[in-house]
Amino acid sequence: MSSILNMIVSRLITAKMSAGSRASIVISADNxxxxxxxxxxxxxxxxNPQNxxxxxxxxxxxxxxxxxxxxKVSLKGLLPVDVSKYPYANPLGSTAAEVINFINQCRAKNNAARIVIAYSDGSVYxxxxxxxxxxxxxxxxVKDYHYCMELLEYRSVSPLGGLVS
Structure with missing residues (x-):
């Protein structure tokens, strides 16, 4: 999972999508x-609550x-069927069908995921x-999709008893 994520983030950082620093959102999982x-x-x-x-x-x-x-993070947005209609869309972005299928597969297979929000200058939000x-x-x-998703931090426990993020 981390090698796919590193490849995508490095492509986003090296791509000069616009002047200045622009954010990208990548979600990765085993699939x-x-x-x-x-x-x-x-x-x-x-x-970021404290109990x-x-x-x-x-x-x-x-x-x-x-x-x-x-x-906890909540995301709402647009998934255009044709990204060329939107000049501000990320040219490396996934299609609406790819996003919906990916999310549905993650949930169906009970896969944990990783969300990374990074800027084109390399800083990570x-x-x-x-x-x-x-x-x-x-x-x-106009046949574009609108979505809303809620992501909750996942912490797993290693066999040695410590938390793994």
Whole structure:
């Protein structure tokens, strides 16, 4: 999985899609990788909760610091059937059918995935192992697809007892 991801990210970084730094979103898993053809104008917010707890005691309300929770990312966007209709689309982006099939295969095969949001200058906004919690899409009257997906951080446990991201 990581060799496919490294290849795609390196192609995106070396491709001069426009002057300045432009973001790309890559999702990879055991069954391959996709590049979202259109990146939302605003990159997704990354929810990063901390599992703190509060309780009442004879001293009043107390709080106890908890461990970091699982990060969550929600993506909404457009998957054009013909990317040439959109001058701002990533020329290396996957087709709508490739994205939908890839996501559906990941979910059907219970594959964890990895989302990477990287800029063309090489900086990385997000690199997270994840599970695809939900994936919804519909087709509009010009036959382009619109999607909404929620990704939840995935942490696996190694046989030696440690967390692997």
């Amino acid at each position: 391959g990788a996709i590049v979202l053809p259109i990146v939302p104008a605003d990159l997704p917010e990354v929810s 703190n707890e509060t309780f009442e005691s004879v001293l009043g309300t107390m709080s106890v610091m908890g461990t970091l929770g699982l990060r 997000l690199n997270m192992a994840c599970l695809i919690n939900s994936f919804e899409y519909y087709i509009d009257n």
